Amino acid sequence: MTSARIVVFDLDGTLVDTAPDLINALNFVLDREGLPPVPLHSARNMIGAGARRLIERGLELEGRFASFEDITRLTGDFIDYYAAHIADASRPFDGLESALDDLQALGYRFAVCTNKLEWLSKLLLDRLGLSSRFSAICGADTFGVSKPDPAILQQTVARAGGRLSSAIMVGDAGPDIGVARRAGVPVIGVEFGYTDVPIADLKPDRLINHMSELPAAVQSLTVLQNM
Numbered sequence: 001m002t003s004a005r006i007v008v009f010d011l012d013g014t015l016v017d018t019a020p021d022l023i024n025a026l027n028f029v030l031d032r033e034g035l036p037p038v039p040l041h042s043a044r045n046m047i048g049a050g051a052r053r054l055i056e057r058g059l060e061l062e063g064r065f066a067s068f069e070d071i072t073r074l075t076g077d078f079i080d081y082y083a084a085h086i087a088d089a090s091r092p093f094d095g096l097e098s099a100l101d102d103l104q105a106l107g108y109r110f111a112v113c114t115n116k117l118e119w120l121s122k123l124l125l126d127r128l129g130l131s132s133r134f135s136a137i138c139g140a141d142t143f144g145v146s147k148p149d150p151a152i153l154q155q156t157v158a159r160a161g162g163r164l165s166s167a168i169m170v171g172d173a174g175p176d177i178g179v180a181r182r183a184g185v186p187v188i189g190v191e192f193g194y195t196d197v198p199i200a201d202l203k204p205d206r207l208i209n210h211m212s213e214l215p216a217a218v219q220s221l222t223v224l225q226n227m
Contacts, residue, residue: 004109006135006162007218008153008185010171011114011121012047013193015096016128019044020089025082026058029074035062047194048173050115050140051078083120087127093192095211100133102215111136111160113153115146115175136160148178153185168221170214177202186221188214 012018019040027037038046038058046057052075059066066074100110111134114121118139125131136159140146143155157167169180172193180187189204190211200207206217 004160004162004166005107005222006109006111006157006160006167007103008111008113008156008160008167008169010147010169010173010176010193011112011116011124013044013172013195014093014170014176014190015112015130016090016092016124017192018090018124019047019194021082021085021087022047022054024085024088025078026054028081029055029078030058030062032077033059033064033074035059035064044194045196048115048175050146051075051082051117054078079117079120083123086120086124090124090128092128092130093190093211095214097130099211099214103218106215106219108218109160109162110134111138111156111162113138113147113156113169113179115140118142134160147175148182150179150183153179153183157185166222166225168218172199173197174202177204180204186225188217188221 009015023040023043046054052071055071055074055078112121116139118141121139122131122137136156138156143152145151157164164183164185167185169176169185169187172190173195174197177187186205188206189199191199191209205221208214208217
């Protein structure tokens with residue numbers, strides 16, 4: 001496979017608004033523990049560090065701290081429920097497919113680098129009819145590391161047939177900015193995702209608030225890479 005210009009995307013909060021289904025799954029396991037549901041609006045920014053951490057955060061809101069074994073059990077229940085309801089309400093962010101069309105026409109290839117499990121990521125993108133868009137879909141279990149460890153981005157780019165020197169990362173939160181910086185890859189931050197620290201404060205190389213702005217942001221960074 002020849003090397004290509006690669007745009008690597010985070011998944012939750014970047015490509016797809018997954019919060020409704022993730023929080024519904026969280027509330028399913030909380031309810032089984034006799035705890036009240038977490039409101040969607042206040043839980044969106046708890047997403048992004050994987051299912052286990054999401055459950056820990058949900059319990060912490062109620063002052064509960066579970067053992068490693070309990071979290072493992074709850075994570076299994078969460079994943080089972082989430083897989084069965086993975087695309088009930090999750091949808092691509094507005095303008096995504098048009099942006100991908102524009103970038104593909106310019107010769108870009110796409111990949112996903114997420115802290116979600118790989119099989120869940122593929123299942124979600126399959127259900128939304130997006131899987132064929134991506135040359136590689138890699139999760140926290142694909143290479144045994146998760147963001148912000150640079151190895152996950154490095155190996156995702158390689159699997160997609162690209163080079164780090166011509167790759168660009170797109171994400172919504174600290175792990176995305178961190179993995180890009182550690183791998184030496186420019187990064188575009190999206191303002192519509194899930195983060196407890198405003199994405200602008202993390203100083204991505206470009207900042208967009210709608211997917212319609214993505215092609216221009218990518219092209220501007222490509223120009224800099226080629227200088």
